[in-house]
Structures are given as structure tokens and as C-alpha cells.
Amino acid sequence: MTLDTATPTLRSGIYEALFVHAPDGMLIASVDGRVLAANARACELLGRTEQELVELGLPGIVGGSDGRWSEVLGIRDRTNAFRGVVPVVHGDGITFSAEVTTGTFLDGRESRAYVCLRDVGAAEDATAERAEATARSAEDVVDALESVSDMYIGVDADWRMTYINAKAEARLGVAREDVVGRDIWQEFPALVGSDFEPVYRQVARTGRPASLEARYDEADLWCEARVYPLRRGGIAVYFRDISERRAREQERERLLEAERVAREAQRDLARRATRDELTGLLSRAGLRLEVERVLADRPGARLTVVSMDLDRFKLVNHSLGHGAGDRVLGEFARRLAALTGPADAVARYGADEFVVVLVDRSTEEAGRFAEQVLRACREELDVGPRLLVTVSIGLAARDVCAPDPGILLREAGVALHRAKDDGRDRAVWFDEQMHVESVRRVEIENDLRQAVDRDELFVEYQPAFDLRQERIRHVEALVRWRHPLRGLVAPQDFIPVAEETGLVGRIGEQVLDRALAQARRWTHLPDLRVWVNVSPAQLVDRAIPDRIAAALHRAGLPAERLGIEVTESALADGAGAGEVLRQVHDLGVAIAVDDFGTGYSSLARLTEFPVDVVKIDKSFVGDLGTARGEAFVAGIVTLARAIDAHVVAEGVETLPQLTALSALGVDSACGYLLARPAAPEHLPLTLPTEASFRWPVGLHPTVARVPGPTSPQR
């Protein structure tokens, strides 16, 4: 402000403040029309700087040819105040209506004029009004309408169009001379019933401005329309094409929606990942999260992990189908959930494996829980055929401080294994002895990887003696591990580890190669067959038949020199193993069912597989003095005859056993009585002249250790 040069009165405090901050535009002028000062609002309203206004003087803001301005400018004394709405010119050339109040006051001894300006509506409104008020020929008004960036249509009180600017002409595809004077509803029938109609009518009726965003299909136009009432009736419509903005908004909405959908899907996935679909229990991942949550809430809580595995579930699946298997799992899950509380985490951990994490329960409470699970399981399951399924349970407990329930899970798993080994359908707590064993197991796992590469594995052989033909036709290859620190490790201690870690494939291949190479060296026994143990985990590998064929090829041996031994449980594992076995058999390789009697397949199931040899498990040989044992062996022999299979009894340690087996019709026998597993150079491969089971008892345990006169050449 240039007040300090302008007027002494205004320089004093309160007046200056009022002047500077007034919400209306204020000008101080001399009585002859020179502008002396202008406040910020006046500059804003008039679109000019104070300096420009000083230079222009009051006549410079006079708009149009309105006669009342002579009144405004003619004020000479204080009685002569003026107040009225008059046109005013904005700095950008547009004329608008302002309520103007003027008067004079005495500043010291000088007479001054003040001009107060108040905007009375949007500039467009005033422009439109001007367009209506002054004849259409008023060039400045038309110019103003043409210069606005929006499209414009004026309508009178009878809905006849009074004006349409060039932008609207072009966009709507009409010519001014064709539409001016015509009824807007007739000229643009698509407006009738559109969103525009009620708004236009409402503005005309109420005299209050309104605006809307709507689509005008006829012109493919998304528009934002501002509708003002005109003083003499009718309306002024300013509208602009907002298609681009709409498109941007719609694109944004589309993106937001896509993002929302993606987020929802992500949440859904996470939810599903934490839940097991079949049973609705927690999944592995869900259990981990749940335990983390519990430990975050209650650090140091005592957790008891109860690890459960349904007994013989594979058999259920295999004999009754997967549908029945799923129903068993579902029913077990329900019973489990019914036995647990809201604080406990219940998860399905694998195919037929379940884990419950009990929070802050005593050993007694956890033990009772396990008992309840065992009992609940023994109640018959109603899943089609009447079915009894039992469960084995391992428990481990600790006050957990670090959120690593992994150790507990491992320990409960070890206890579970023990429960299985001890005969299933029972609960076993993890203890220190198991801890030692599990540590050992982990060590074995680490060392075993190196053992394969460092050639620490080797093979011993054990012959089976043919009881009637008095010849040796079978030799079984048995793997051994000479650990650099532990010494000899028995296969029972490392084969299960190898199976779990997937190493069994490489080990099996090594054993196979060595056994075949050895068989090739036994040139003087052309019909000696070498038998190699193949674990169920190896049979999962569909390429096994090809690998075996390749190994035979490498050794340069016919398939007739090889047999593979698979356990009975491998046969129960489903159709996959059967197919693989058939392919192996088709090569000419013989197949033996190992440890027969310990698995769960019915004798009749054997007929489904290409079985050449049935090996009676040593536990039955041990039972031979009893009626049950002998009935069992007799049964196997009968069955084997029916499928044309050769019967071998394993683990023969005494002469009476050997005598009994021979009497029952068993074809061959092996065991410490006859020969211990040994390196090939120490192996007795022909029978002593005394022949088979009439041998004196004391002789044979040592036979395997003493190189005989007929021991094979290397």
C-alpha cells in the first residue's frame, strides 16, 4: 500500500488495519477521480496491481456504457453517497457486476472519495447477465462470452435459446443462426429425461445456481455444467468437456479396484496358506504363525507339542480309496478340535500327521489330552466301511523363551517315531535318551553326505542256501558304512536317514554298481543271482527301471543275474510302485518281497505284483517252535506255490529252525547258522559235502569268516 504518501488519517493504526484487511475491495480516490490507494481485495477483484489502478484512475474500472457511473464519479460531497450494482472491468478485459458504494470524507483538510467494491456473483453470471441486459449487439459482452474457455448457452424464461458461443456450436455440431430463438428441449431432445433437465428447471424455478456432472450421450460428452439463473428469467449454462478428467478418474478407479482385488487375493492366499483346506485346521505355516503369536503374547509360556500320526493310514487310502481317506482325516480333525481349547493351536502337518500345541499345560494335563485322543480315535469311524484307525502320539514340552518351537517339534517327532516302533496306538514322551539319539541322527545325516563321496560305504554279501537242490543260488548285498570316527555303522542306523534326506538314491546306485561288478567276478557260478535291497523311497523315482538297465549295461551282465528286494510295505504304498516293479521285472530282473509277514498287505495282494521270491521275516523264523509260527510259515509256502514263487527264510540261527523250515517246504534259508554277511573273498559259496540241514550245528557260524577251499577268485 502506498498509504504513507496518500492519506495521513489512514496511516493511523486501526484505520489502516481496517483498510488493509477489509473483506471488500476498497479504493481511496481524490474527488476528481485519481486513485490514491487500493487494498489487496480491490486489486484481486479488479485483477490489477495497486500501481496500475493509480495510473488508471477511477474511470479505468468503469465497465460498459452504464449511465450510473456518471453518478458514481460525480460525487463531490458527503451527502452525495452512491450505492448500486454497476458493471466493472476486470484487468483481463471481462466485465462483471459489482456492488459499488462510494462517498466522500474529510482527510485532514482535504476532501477524499472512497469506493467500496463487492463481487455480486461469478464473473460468468455477470457476463451472461450483461449479454442479456445489453442488446446482443453489445460487442464487448459477446467478446466476453466468446473468450471464456467454457461452452455457453443462454436460455430465456420460455426455454428459447438466446445465445450459444462458438465453442458450444462446434462441440454440439450446431450453427448459431439455426438454434438461437429455438426451444432448447426441441433442439436438443436428448436433454429431456437426462440428468440436466431437472437441474435446469430447478435453477429457473428457484433462481439459485446449481452445478452437475453428467454425460450427454448425443455429443459423446462428459460435462461439468454450471447453471446460473438470469435476472429476467431463464438460465445461463456454462459447461466444459471433462471426458479426459473422467477418463483419468475412471482409470484411477480401475487401478484402485485392481489393487483392491489384488490385495484381497493376497489376503485370501495368506489365509488359505495358514489353513489346511481339507480339515480347516491350521496348516504348517499357520501353526508357526499361531505359535509366534502365542509367544509374543505370553513370552516364556510352557508349550507342549503333541505330534500325531494315524497308523496304517496308507493302507486305508490304498484299500478304500482317497475319498475314504479324506473322510477319515476330516473325522479325526473334528475329534481333535473337540478335545482342544481356544488357546491351543491345532494343525494338520502333513498327509496324516497332526500337531497340537498346548499352551501352559502341566505334564499331567498333556498326558490326559493324549489319552483322550487315543480313546477318541478308537471309537469306530463312520466313513463307509466300518473302520478302526489308531493313532501314534509323540509329546515334548518346554518353557519356550525364544520363539523357536522347531526344537520341540523335532523332539515330539522323535517321540512319535518311538511310539510307532513300540507298536503304535500309544503316546510316548520325548526323553533324554531320545535326545541323545536324535543328536546322533543329525550327526549321521551330516556325515552321510560325505560318506557317499568319500567312499566310506562298502558291501558285504550273505548267501542263501537252497535246502533241496543243495546249491547256492542267492547272494544278498548288504551295505556297510565304515565311519572314520564311529567305526562300523549298521544300515538300520543310516538307511532311514538316507531315505528321509533323499540320499538313498545315490547310495542305492553305488550298492547296485558294486554288487553287479562283484557278480561279474563270480564267473564260476553263472546262475548266481545277486540281490540288492531297494527301499520304498527309491521306487518313487520313475526312472529306476532305466537306471537299473543302465547299471546292468555298465557291468555287462544279463538281467538274470540281478534281483531286487522290496519290503512288503513298499507294495502297500499304492499303484506307483507296482508299475515301476513291473517295468523292472520286464527287464528280466527278479523281484523279492522282503520281511514278509511284517507288512499289512494280505497274502492275496502278492498276486498283483510280479513276485519271484518271498522272504519270510526272521521274527517268524524265531517263532518256529510254536504252532502259530509254523502255521504261518506253512501258509506262506502254500501261497508261494500258488504264485509260483520261491520261499526264502531269513535269520536262521539254529539247526532245529533249519530242520523245521525244510520240513515245512521252504526252498532256501539264510542266517548266521549258515553264513554271516561277509566280504566276497570270505564267502562260502558252495555247500560242504555233508549237505544242507544235516550239518552239525557248531560248524557254520564260523564258516562265513573262514575262507573255504572253494572261495571265489577276485
Ligand code: C2E
Ligand atoms: P534285510 O534286507 O532284512 O537284511 C537282512 C538282515 O538280517 C541283515 O542285516 C543281515 O545281516 C541280518 N541277518 C542275517 N542273518 C541273520 C541271523 O541269523 N540273525 C539275525 N539276527 N540277523 C541276521 P543288516 O545287514 O544289518 O541290514 C539291515 C537292513 O538294512 C536290511 O534288512 C535292509 O532292510 C537294510 N539294508 C541293508 N543294505 C541295504 C541297501 O543296500 N539298501 C537298502 N535300501 N537297504 C539296505
Ligand code: CA
Ligand atoms: Ca533284504
Ligand code: CA
Ligand atoms: Ca529281510
